[in-house]
Amino acid sequence: MADLRQFHGPNAGYVLDAFERFTHDPESVDETWRAYFADFTPTEPAAPVAGGATVEQALAARSLAEAIRTRGHTAARVNPLRPPPNPDPMLRPESHGTGESEETRRLREVYCGTAGYEFEHIFSAEERAWLRDAVESRRFAPPLSAEGKRALLARLSEVEGFEKFLHKAFFGQKRFSIEGTDMLVPMLDEAIQVGGAAEVVIGMAHRGRLNVLTHVLGKPYSTMIGGFQGTAKPDPVPADPEALGPSGDVKYHMGWRRKEESVSVTLAPNPSHLEFVNPVVIGMARAAQDDTGHAGAPALDPARALPVLVHGDTAFPGQGVVAESFNLSRVPGYQVGGTLHIIANNQIGFTTDPEESRSTRYSSDLAKGFEVPVVHVNADDPEACLAAVRLACAYRSKFGRDFLIDLIGYRRWGHNEGDVPGFTQPRLYETISGHPTAREQWARTLADQGVVEPDEAEAMLRAVYGRMSEAQAALAAGVATHPPSANGARPDAPPETGVDADALTQINEALLGRPEGWTPNAQLEKLLQRRREALQEGKIDWGHAETLAFASLLYDGTPVRLTGQDAERGTFSHRHLVLHDPTTGAKLNPLQALTDTRAT
Ligand SMILES: Cc1ncc(C[n+]2csc(CCOP(=O)(O)OP(=O)(O)O)c2C)c(N)n1
Incomplete structure (x- = not known):
């Protein structure tokens, strides 16, 4: 023994x-x-x-x-x-x-x-201690008020009702339903509300996009339903200003903007190429954070804009651009004070199981190499999902860094609604078909707690059906129309871009000025100072012309942003927009030293 x-x-x-x-x-x-x-x-x-x-x-x-x-x-x-x-x-x-x-x-x-935390890969002891204290004190997970619980049920009813209506009304048409990760919508609501940013820029692929477009971005039911009615063209909805681009792409790639007094929310248009929108969204956020309307260097305020990236669980570890974007996330030229990442993890990629598409336990593991805190959360526990968002936003505000929420759910249907998932994942889909929805489970919890009457929850769902049926009927009766097309609004002739010769001479002179006590590199300075004669003689080289063009844009009030390896010197040593003092190492950016420009 x-x-x-x-x-x-x-x-x-x-x-x-x-x-x-x-x-x-x-x-x-x-x-x-x-x-x-x-x-x-x-x-x-x-x-x-x-x-x-x-x-x-x-x-x-x-x-x-x-x-x-x-x-x-x-x-x-x-x-x-x-x-x-x-x-x-x-x-x-x-x-x-x-x-x-x-x-x-x-x-x-x-x-x-119902939440699992991974913080140990973070080097900063201060951050680890803060995260531990935050989760152990449960200060971001206070129980919801009865009102908050009912509001959450109403939201989940909208999310589920929307998909069920489309499933019935347009059976078999592709919509890449959100069902199984329904909590994504209330989580995005929460991020917009508690993130504290005046601008929220969201990037996401096809999965759940129509639901997000409708509920988070406010794309009208009638516009959405109109997109399903004509099947001849990929997307019969004409472009409108909120769509952020011309029509012609499929409806689940379209962008939209919701502008309110307190917040502006943008969903960037998305290409079919998975995850490629990520750096674009981060760039949009950075543009909103940079104050460029003055001379000198731009002033960065990460609190102004929150970038949110929603990833697929297969695309996240599979697409190189994800790692490339993480790699730039702490480089000064690309910092945005932290991106909120949510993996809408439905545990499958098209017909591929996780074991066949990645070599790591979790879909999120790549993020750990970049010291990003990770919370895995059960998509059937609404309160845990919202707590994860609150923790993420508080961490971003405090430390200005990325945070990842791995929202683990499932996919109710096939990859799209025309697919039969039982062909390839028969046992998984047997489990899923008997699994109650997040709304059903939440409704039962609230009924048990006495927060709602059992038939109240059903009434909430019916109300969504009612609103969508009304929108469909209004479309059929010609009462509701799509917004007018913005296509063809391009200018006929290219704009005038020439700059007055005297103005160029003055700009050139200003760019060649050096502050008191600043020592130039002698070899380079000789080359640059020759630009005085070059301008008079009309022998302007590429780098010189580019610098003058940039400066003239700044005087016109148009900001110029140039990033990338070798961007300051130029790959062929032709640009030299940033000069280095050989004795002190101090940098001088002559474009930012111009005092009377209207942009940076
Ligand atoms: C770069 C790229 N490769 C492949 C595809 C084709 N494709 C579209 S969706 C998809 C599966 C993606 O799975 P996942 O990331 O888990 O998202 P889900 O559809 O399950 O939400 C594939 C392979 C694509 N659109 N882009």
């Missing part, structure tokens, strides 16, 4: 793991272990005695607590369809030679619930 007290720390975990394998299949462990396990009963050692604990017991308790904090996510119930696979054996008290205590039970509630 043996018990676990002979083993300590990781050894105990290893033995338990081997024992578990042995109980399922004795052949899976070697002969020595088989003989040992034949007479082995793992017993739980006694919990440390409060106050009278030995140093060893205290250390063991601490080591278990630490394991829960760091590895608790492996046991968290973040997948709505199945229990966590392979929880880390170090989460067992026996692995540390200790027992469960009040403290470890409390930590398990925090770290092994």
Whole structure:
């Protein structure tokens, strides 16, 4: 008869793991272990005695607590369809030679619930401590008020009702339904509300996009339904100013803008190429954050705009542009004070299971290399999903860095609504077909809590159907129309871009001025100062012409932004927009030194 007290720390975990394998299949462990396990009963050692604990017991308790904090996510119930696979054996008290205590039970509630946290890859001790305290104090997860709970049910009813209406009215037409990750919409609502930014710029692919366009961006039901009615063209909806681009692309690639007094929300138009919109969205946010309406260097205020990127769980690890964008996220020229990333994780890519498309446990693992905090959250727990957004926004405000929420749900239908997922994932889809929707589960919770009457929840769903049916009827009766087309609004002739010769001479002179005490590189300065004669003689080279053009734009009030490797000097040593003092290393940007320009 043996018990676990002979083993300590990781050894105990290893033995338990081997024992578990042995109980399922004795052949899976070697002969020595088989003989040992034949007479082995793992017993739980006694919990440390409060106050009278030995140093060893205290250390063991601490080591278990630490394991829960760091590895608790492996046991968290973040997948709505199945229990966590392979929880880390170090989460067992026996692995540390200790027992469960009040403290470890409390930590398990925090770290092994419907959200799983990964913070240990972050180098900054201050950030790690802040994140731990934030989740353990639950200060971003206060229970919703009864009013908040009802509002959330109403929102989930809109999300689900929209998809169900389209499913019935336009059966088999592609819409890339959100169903299974329905919480994405309330999460985006929350980010817009608590993110504190006057501008929110969102990038996302096809999945759930029509729902987001309608509910988060405010694209009218009639415009959306109009897009489904004519099937001859890919998108019969004419372009309108809010669509941010001409029509012609499919409806689930279109952009839209919602402008309100307190906030402007933009969904960037998206190409079919997955994740390619990411750097565009980050650039749009940066443009909104940079104050360029004055001379000198631009003033960056990351609080002004919040970029939000919604990723697919297969595209996120699969597309190189994701890593490329992360790589630039902390480089000064590209910083935006943190992007909020949400993986709309439906656990499948077209017909491909995760095991066939990535080499990591989580879809989000790439982000860890860039020290991005990660929260995995169960898409069936609305309150946990909103808490994750609040934590993410608070972290961004405090540290100005990216945050990732891995929203784990499922995909109710095929990749699109014409696909039969049972051809390739029969067992998964058997599970999904019997799985209640997030709205149904939330309605039941609220009915149990006495917050809504059972038939009230159904009425909320019916109301959405009613509104959509009315919009469809109005379209049919010709009462509702699409906004007029903005196509063809291009200018006939190219604009006048010439600059007066005297003005150019003055600009040239200003660019060749050097501040008091600033020493130029002699070799380069000789070349640059020749630009005085070059202008008179009409021998302007490429770099010279470009610099004059940039300066004239700044005088006109048009900001110029140039980024990329070698952008300052120019790949062929032709540009030299930033000069370096050889004695002090100080930089001089003559364009930003112009004092009377109207832009930077
Ligand atoms: C660069 C690129 N490769 C392939 C495709 C084709 N494609 C469109 S959706 C899709 C599956 C994406 O899966 P996931 O990222 O998990 O998103 P989901 O559709 O499941 O929401 C593929 C392969 C594409 N549009 N772009």
